[in-house]
Amino acid sequence: MTRFLTTPRPTEEPIIADRDPGAFGFSRRNLLGGLLAGVAVTAVVPSVANAAIIPARKGGATSMANEPFEAVDVVKIGLIGLGNRGMGMLNGWVDVPGTAVTAVCDIRADRATTAADRVAGKGKPRPREYGGSDESFQKMLDTEELDLVYVATPWEFHHAHGKAALLAGAHAAIELPIATELDELWDLVDTSERTRKHLFLAENCSYGRNELTMLKMAHEGVFGDVTSGHGGYLHDLRSLLFADGYYTDDWRRLWHTRSTASFYPMHGLAPIAAAMDINRGDRLETLTATATAARGLADYRERFVPRDHRSWKEEYINGDLVTCMITTANGRTIRAEHNVSQPRPYSRINTLEGSRGIFEDYVGADSTGARIYAEPYHGGDTWRGASAMRTEFDHWLWKDLEGPAAGGGHGGMDYILQWRIVQQMRSGLVPDIDVYDSAAWCAPVPLSVMSLDKGGKPVEVPDFTRGEWKKLRLGLDSTRSAMPAVV
Amino acid sequence: MSMKFLRRAAVAGVLVLAASTWSTAAGAFAEESPATTQSPVSTEAPSTGAPQTEAPESDAPATEAPETDAPAAETPESAAPAPESSKPSDTAPEASDAAEPAPEITVTVPEVGLDGPTIADVEITVSNDSAQKMSSVAVSFAGPVGWQVVPSSQKLDAIKPGREQTATFQIRIPEKRPGFALRIFTATVTYKGGDGAGSATGIRAMPTSPPTDSLAALYNNVGITALSQTTAGNFDGEGNTFSAEQLAAVGAAPGATLEALGATLTMPASQPGTADNVTAAGQALRISGQGQRLVFLGSGSSLGATGTATVFYTDGTTSSGAIGFPNWSFHDENAHGAELAISTNGRNRPSGYGDAAYQYRMFAHSVPLTAGKTVDFVVLPTNATMHIFSIAVAP
Numbered sequence: 001m002t003r004f005l006t007t008p009r010p011t012e013e014p015i016i017a018d019r020d021p022g023a024f025g026f027s028r029r030n031l032l033g034g035l036l037a038g039v040a041v042t043a044v045v046p047s048v049a050n051a052a053i054i055p056a057r058k059g060g061a062t063s064m065a066n067e068p069f070e071a072v073d074v075v076k077i078g079l080i081g082l083g084n085r086g087m088g089m090l091n092g093w094v095d096v097p098g099t100a101v102t103a104v105c106d107i108r109a110d111r112a113t114t115a116a117d118r119v120a121g122k123g124k125p126r127p128r129e130y131g132g133s134d135e136s137f138q139k140m141l142d143t144e145e146l147d148l149v150y151v152a153t154p155w156e157f158h159h160a161h162g163k164a165a166l167l168a169g170a171h172a173a174i175e176l177p178i179a180t181e182l183d184e185l186w187d188l189v190d191t192s193e194r195t196r197k198h199l200f201l202a203e204n205c206s207y208g209r210n211e212l213t214m215l216k217m218a219h220e221g222v223f224g225d226v227t228s229g230h231g232g233y234l235h236d237l238r239s240l241l242f243a244d245g246y247y248t249d250d251w252r253r254l255w256h257t258r259s260t261a262s263f264y265p266m267h268g269l270a271p272i273a274a275a276m277d278i279n280r281g282d283r284l285e286t287l288t289a290t291a292t293a294a295r296g297l298a299d300y301r302e303r304f305v306p307r308d309h310r311s312w313k314e315e316y317i318n319g320d321l322v323t324c325m326i327t328t329a330n331g332r333t334i335r336a337e338h339n340v341s342q343p344r345p346y347s348r349i350n351t352l353e354g355s356r357g358i359f360e361d362y363v364g365a366d367s368t369g370a371r372i373y374a375e376p377y378h379g380g381d382t383w384r385g386a387s388a389m390r391t392e393f394d395h396w397l398w399k400d401l402e403g404p405a406a407g408g409g410h411g412g413m414d415y416i417l418q419w420r421i422v423q424q425m426r427s428g429l430v431p432d433i434d435v436y437d438s439a440a441w442c443a444p445v446p447l448s449v450m451s452l453d454k455g456g457k458p459v460e461v462p463d464f465t466r467g468e469w470k471k472l473r474l475g476l477d478s479t480r481s482a483m484p485a486v487v
Numbered sequence: 488m489s490m491k492f493l494r495r496a497a498v499a500g501v502l503v504l505a506a507s508t509w510s511t512a513a514g515a516f517a518e519e520s521p522a523t524t525q526s527p528v529s530t531e532a533p534s535t536g537a538p539q540t541e542a543p544e545s546d547a548p549a550t551e552a553p554e555t556d557a558p559a560a561e562t563p564e565s566a567a568p569a570p571e572s573s574k575p576s577d578t579a580p581e582a583s584d585a586a587e588p589a590p591e592i593t594v595t596v597p598e599v600g601l602d603g604p605t606i607a608d609v610e611i612t613v614s615n616d617s618a619q620k621m622s623s624v625a626v627s628f629a630g631p632v633g634w635q636v637v638p639s640s641q642k643l644d645a646i647k648p649g650r651e652q653t654a655t656f657q658i659r660i661p662e663k664r665p666g667f668a669l670r671i672f673t674a675t676v677t678y679k680g681g682d683g684a685g686s687a688t689g690i691r692a693m694p695t696s697p698p699t700d701s702l703a704a705l706y707n708n709v710g711i712t713a714l715s716q717t718t719a720g721n722f723d724g725e726g727n728t729f730s731a732e733q734l735a736a737v738g739a740a741p742g743a744t745l746e747a748l749g750a751t752l753t754m755p756a757s758q759p760g761t762a763d764n765v766t767a768a769g770q771a772l773r774i775s776g777q778g779q780r781l782v783f784l785g786s787g788s789s790l791g792a793t794g795t796a797t798v799f800y801t802d803g804t805t806s807s808g809a810i811g812f813p814n815w816s817f818h819d820e821n822a823h824g825a826e827l828a829i830s831t832n833g834r835n836r837p838s839g840y841g842d843a844a845y846q847y848r849m850f851a852h853s854v855p856l857t858a859g860k861t862v863d864f865v866v867l868p869t870n871a872t873m874h875i876f877s878i879a880v881a882p
Contacts, residue, residue, distance in 0.1 A: 216661065216662060218633065219603075219604065219633070219634075219635075219659060219661040219662075220633065220661045220662070220664070221631050221632045221633025221634055221661070222633070223633060224632050224633055225632060225633055226633065277635055277659070281635045281637050281657075281659070282635075354633065355632070356632065356633075375869070375870070375871065376766075376767065376768045376769065376868075376869035376870050376871045377768060377871055378724075378871050379724060379766065379788055379789055379870070379871035379872035380723055380724025380725065380788050380789065380872065381724070382724035382725065392664075470637055470638070471637065471657065472606045472635060472637055472657040472658070472659050473606065474604060474605070474606060477604045477661070477662075478604065479604055479605070
């Protein structure tokens with residue numbers, strides 16, 4: 001098995017370039033939409049039909065939908081990837097009741113040591129350290145008996161690290177995206193089903209307070225029959241992308257040199273998909289992508305980056321704004337946007353509309369930042385700040401955990417996510433987010449490339465559930481339950 | 488706890504049979520067998536040889552299902568009665584003590600647990616008590632608007648006379664909310680053969696809590712302010728309000744009474760600048776008494792302040808009617824069938840009193856009550872531009 005714990009460098013072939021064509025007859029090279037700066041792409045574009053293929057299950061595997069965790073008293077956690085995100089989540093994994101961070105891993109051994117020091121500094125047993133090579137993560141998985149592996153490595157390694165965690169007998173929480181290609185997404189679905197272990201996107205924004213409020217209002221029928229949604233990830237990352245050391249080995253900026261994909265729309269797409277019960281009564285069906293020219297990063301570099309900086313060897317091919325229009329089986333539409341290359345205030349958009357009302361986030365209407373208009377609650381064609389209805393429809397997780405989550409990362413979403421994962425594992429609950437949700441939410445990464453390569457024509461979104469989407473399941477709008485007491 | 492409606496709808500909407508039960512013992516709803524003898528009915532020309540009775544408007548749930556804290560679930564057009572006249576009427580819905588004939592094709596919706604969030608299985612039963620086999624049978628099921636159901640419809644095998652079949656649907660039940668809401672679940676079967684009617688519908692309406700005892704407890708809007716504090720209210724969504732001083736000048740001070748449509752209505756006792764009206768959102772209000780009609784004092788903050796009010800009686804039956812208020816200004820005073828009750832000069836704007844050249848008004852409208860029945864409670868329409876200041880029974 002290929003094990004990656006290095007990051008691609010601009011002067012080297014992407015690590016996936018020599019990979020054999022995948023199960024669907026196309027290689028990762030094809031799907032990335034390009035290679036290096038100035039390298040012509042002559043790849044064969046995968047057909048629409050390929051995206052729609054549902055591979056048969058093998059070896060008697062069965063669905064993981066509605067499959068509960070096996071309950072454990074203490075969740076033993078191993079971390080792979082201790083950069084900005086991994087280290088940022090470390091405290092939460094330590095602090096949530098009923099956890100034990102028993103192993104930490106990064107290709108840079110000093111980071112593992114720093115993480116272990118931090119855990120020990122909080123009065124917890126010191127985790128074992130793994131690092132120093134691109135095989136370190138596998139050594140950790142082979143050595144440790146882990147219940148949960150949290151992966152926060154660069155995107156190109158998520159598939160390999162997540163799959164290895166499943167094969168090692170652990171559940172896997174993967175940062176965005178769980179994988180970047182269709183064959184990898186299917187591979188993670190199949191591996192989860194075969195190993196009976198859950199793999200899911202660690203999508204903190206699914207636990208945002210406004211997002212969960214929007215979800216509960218949708219289920220109540222506040223918006224009537226939901227017909228459309230709009231989400232995305234609009235975050236000016238230019239300064240971070242060019243900040244030496246922030247993204248190790250420039251991994252994130254390099255994606256802009258070799259892919260046309262909508263890299264990271266999941267923060268906005270996932271809450272909309274949840275409110276539409278995607279994979280729980282509806283499913284994503286087709287995707288059409290458009291992309292603007294790639295201007296933002298080059299413009300920023302021109303103005304702010306010294307001429308001798310290595311980034312001047314790069315050519316950016318990822319459109320500043322990549323928009324995916326997605327249709328669902330039940331006739332809804334979703335617009336998912338990605339833009340990290342232009343100046344703008346932050347937004348995940350979070351707009352949901354139906355036959356009787358609309359919710360819009362990031363508009364500054366009141367302290368929630370959101371506004372709403374819904375019949376029969378409101379009249380006069382006048383927006384209302386969302387605070388009153390957020391109080392009424394607040395999710396139990398926020399009612400119960402607002403205090404502990406306060407001060408946590410990303411407005412408390414990170415802690416809520418971690419608390420809920422641990423609670424589900426300790427209580428033997430069905431996970432709110434499963435491998436099918438995760439695959440569907442991440443599918444726009446490869447599918448946007450496919451659509452763009454076809455001049456913006458629609459491509460089909462695979463049904464990763466293999467038909468299970470037709471059944472209703474609870475998901476994020478969950479029933480209140482307590483964290484088991486720590487013995 | 489439930490209220491059940493069973494009805495059969497004929498093709499082309501000519502034939503509708505309805506029955507309902509309603510028990511309010513201890514303020515609760517109790518499921519009963521269809522109390523068809525208590526249902527006010529009227530008859531129309533039958534479309535088949537089967538006994539036929541048109542659904543009484545007074546006995547069916549409103550076309551807009553009243554819910555306190557959620558948009559209403561609408562009954563299917565095939566099953567819903569036409570709204571009653573919006574004009575005030577002294578003619579109560581006609582009651583009949585004659586027993587309705589038992590329906591030949593019935594669709595039974597079971598009780599649905601409302602304690603969500605959960606996914607519930609709902610088993611719909613289709614019974615064939617006609618003399619002919621039912622074929623090409625298809626069943627659809629729906630809950631309140633926005634509540635997801637799968638599948639949307641199902642086909643059933645043919646049903647022989649005297650037999651029944653079931654179809655199971657999944658429905659997503661949201662978290663139970665405080666306050667009154669009437670959750671309406673509707674199943675419709677289409678078929679060939681059987682009684683020849685072509686379709687039949689079963690409805691189950693389930694309340695989530697008892698009605699509220701006083702209108703003041705439902706007040707959720709400030710529509711009247713004093714000159715000393717004109718920013719304290721927002722009748723129209725733009726911060727404008729009735730002027731308390733101008734209202735007093737025409738005899739409509741807090742707690743004053745006025746006669747309209749035969750009822751004695753009482754102005755809100757609220758002090759100016761405090762909540763004094765309810766924007767209609769399906770709230771349930773307990774009202775006791777008998778009379779010719781139920782009268783509402785209100786005004787519209789749009790040109791479309793209309794809806795259906797449903798009256799529930801102590802004997803388990805219901806009646807409903809359309810009401811509407813003209814816009815508080817710039818609208819025909821008889822729009823929607825209303826009657827002008829109060830007219831004042833000018834209004835309070837956030838900046839102070841103004842628009843003195845224009846009239847700002849309140850209106851009366853009513854729904855007829857069934858003669859001889861005692862009102863238990865009323866469920867308000869679902870239209871937030873409909874502001875209701877007072878409600879009373881006209882003897």
